[in-house]
Amino acid sequence: MAGSGDLDAAGGKDPLSSVALDPYSGEQLYRQLYRSLRNAILTGAWDEGEIIPSENELRDRFAIARTTVRNAMALLVREGLVRQERGKGTMVSHRPVSHSVWNFGSFTDLARASGQRPVTRVIEHRIEDGVLVLVRARGLGGLGQVEWLNLDTSWLPLDQYPGIDGYDFAAQSLYAVLRSKYGRHPARSELLLTVIPPTDQLRDVFGQMPDPSGYLCATGDVLDPGGNRVERTSIVYSPKVEMKFATRWGHGTAEPAA
Amino acid sequence: MAGSGDLDAAGGKDPLSSVALDPYSGEQLYRQLYRSLRNAILTGAWDEGEIIPSENELRDRFAIARTTVRNAMALLVREGLVRQERGKGTMVSHRPVSHSVWNFGSFTDLARASGQRPVTRVIEHRIEDGVLVLVRARGLGGLGQVEWLNLDTSWLPLDQYPGIDGYDFAAQSLYAVLRSKYGRHPARSELLLTVIPPTDQLRDVFGQMPDPSGYLCATGDVLDPGGNRVERTSIVYSPKVEMKFATRWGHGTAEPAA
DNA sequence: TAGTGGTCTAGACCACCAT
DNA sequence: TGGTGGTCTAGACCACTAT
Numbered sequence: 001m002a003g004s005g006d007l008d009a010a011g012g013k014d015p016l017s018s019v020a021l022d023p024y025s026g027e028q029l030y031r032q033l034y035r036s037l038r039n040a041i042l043t044g045a046w047d048e049g050e051i052i053p054s055e056n057e058l059r060d061r062f063a064i065a066r067t068t069v070r071n072a073m074a075l076l077v078r079e080g081l082v083r084q085e086r087g088k089g090t091m092v093s094h095r096p097v098s099h100s101v102w103n104f105g106s107f108t109d110l111a112r113a114s115g116q117r118p119v120t121r122v123i124e125h126r127i128e129d130g131v132l133v134l135v136r137a138r139g140l141g142g143l144g145q146v147e148w149l150n151l152d153t154s155w156l157p158l159d160q161y162p163g164i165d166g167y168d169f170a171a172q173s174l175y176a177v178l179r180s181k182y183g184r185h186p187a188r189s190e191l192l193l194t195v196i197p198p199t200d201q202l203r204d205v206f207g208q209m210p211d212p213s214g215y216l217c218a219t220g221d222v223l224d225p226g227g228n229r230v231e232r233t234s235i236v237y238s239p240k241v242e243m244k245f246a247t248r249w250g251h252g253t254a255e256p257a258a
Numbered sequence: 259m260a261g262s263g264d265l266d267a268a269g270g271k272d273p274l275s276s277v278a279l280d281p282y283s284g285e286q287l288y289r290q291l292y293r294s295l296r297n298a299i300l301t302g303a304w305d306e307g308e309i310i311p312s313e314n315e316l317r318d319r320f321a322i323a324r325t326t327v328r329n330a331m332a333l334l335v336r337e338g339l340v341r342q343e344r345g346k347g348t349m350v351s352h353r354p355v356s357h358s359v360w361n362f363g364s365f366t367d368l369a370r371a372s373g374q375r376p377v378t379r380v381i382e383h384r385i386e387d388g389v390l391v392l393v394r395a396r397g398l399g400g401l402g403q404v405e406w407l408n409l410d411t412s413w414l415p416l417d418q419y420p421g422i423d424g425y426d427f428a429a430q431s432l433y434a435v436l437r438s439k440y441g442r443h444p445a446r447s448e449l450l451l452t453v454i455p456p457t458d459q460l461r462d463v464f465g466q467m468p469d470p471s472g473y474l475c476a477t478g479d480v481l482d483p484g485g486n487r488v489e490r491t492s493i494v495y496s497p498k499v500e501m502k503f504a505t506r507w508g509h510g511t512a513e514p515a516a
Numbered sequence: 517t518a519g520t521g522g523t524c525t526a527g528a529c530c531a532c533c534a535t
Numbered sequence: 536t537g538g539t540g541g542t543c544t545a546g547a548c549c550a551c552t553a554t
Contacts, residue, residue: 079371094360190503192501213455
């Protein structure tokens with residue numbers, strides 16, 4: 001079980017304790033290391049600005065060449081997840097979103113926070129190349145009138161979730177089924193924000209007037225604590241949803257340079 | 259065709275004929291090679307899609323390690339000036355590259371992560387109702403070509419910042435001025451994400467083809483540690499910027515309800 | 517088959533930072 | 536002074552492409 005298997009004493013922690021690299025897995029070593037570090041960072045294993053294990057330490061620990069470590073680091077640097085400083089070390093550079101009013105968390109949380117009932121309508125439920133494609137409109141409402149706020153598409157491989165096409169996700173929460181029936185526990189998500197043009201389907205669902213020039217769309221993966229993909233998802237947001245974010249810069253004396 | 263007379267023959271050309279690397283110049287070897295290749299590419303020594311000398315050829319020619327050649331190549335690839343294909347070679351490319359960013363850090367962070375120089379162009383600088391309206395295009399680049407990634411608008415009240423309209427923010431960082439001249443220290447921001455339709459100005463700045471249906475825009479306040487507004491800002495992102503978000507649900511073993 | 521870029525090893529020396 | 540990342544060497548094997 002991943003998650004709370006930490007060890008060590010004296011405030012010790014080891015976000016990489018359960019990580020092992022397999023040269024025969026078919027995946028490149030530097031990619032495995034990159035994924036492991038990335039997962040630890042995005043899981044919040046280290047705080048903003050905290051120093052992660054040095055290149056030499058990672059080299060010794062995983063018995064690989066430093067070049068391989070540096071290849072992994074290069075990917076993290078390019079993504080802006082870490083920054084490196086000679087003489088000091090490699091620091092986490094991830095700026096977590098805090099106190100977002102409307103976040104990308106679960107829709108049920110959002111509904112609960114606003115004190116309204118979440119409503120789900122299944123719009124599509126089809127199998128495509130061994131994958132269940134589930135399209136749901138999510139809204140808040142009353143009985144007579146529902147305000148539709150999201151259009152969620154989920155891709156669920158049948159080999160990973162045998163029989164999942166038999167559920168009625170208008171009546172049951174998808175995540176509840178994933179947890180109780182398949183033992184999968186969504187813990188975090190990695191999303192890419194894009195703008196998509198209006199379609200008839202979106203106009204139909206959101207009923208927005210006037211027609212917006214584009215909709216905000218978040219596409220990506222929902223992952224379990226170990227960094228394994230639970231589902232692939234795409235969420236289109238109604239213009240009525242106010243997407244607010246709070247970011248903070250640096251720590252203590254650190255300041256944004258521009 | 260005077261002087262260096264190796265190879266060539268039929269249509270022979272050698273864009274690197276006058277290039278020599280000096281290990282004692284103080285500049286790193288891979289940077290010297292990078293500059294030489296970059297210069298040759300930008301002066302049109304090779305056509306779009308044309309294959310430049312292979313890594314092994316450059317290694318032998320300049321008597322350096324292949325790692326050093328690859329370090330130079332990595333810079334060119336990151337700038338989108340070349341693309342590499344295994345088995346084929348390294349080809350000149352002028353395709354735009356995308357920039358992956360996690361959350362909304364400062365623009366300097368983006369530049370630092372991509373290892374390129376941040377560039378600022380002041381597009382508007384006017385006073386309106388006692389407020390300095392400053393519109394800046396922010397980009398990454400090079401001397402020859404700049405890739406514009408943001409269009410930032412800042413609103414700065416003159417009563418709060420007397421004389422701020424006298425600075426040249428193409429030469430100085432806005433935040434550096436706010437800190438050093440006005441003692442204001444930006445620490446965090448609260449932003450609202452929206453989609454805005456294309457305008458001629460945006461098309462002009464980003465030069466995106468095809469025209470996107472909308473641009474991602476973050477509008478809100480930049481605050482100091484005490485929560486006082488430092489500036490009001492609006493940032494429009496180029497479609498080339500890949501906006502990534504990581505979210506976490508609950509804490510430890512907590513799980514999303516839906 | 518010969519050549520390409522992709523990955524990896526096992527070293528080395530350096531400038532820089534914290535102590 | 537010991538540790539860090541930055542640079543560099545001199546190899547190696549691989550998957551892939553072109554011929």
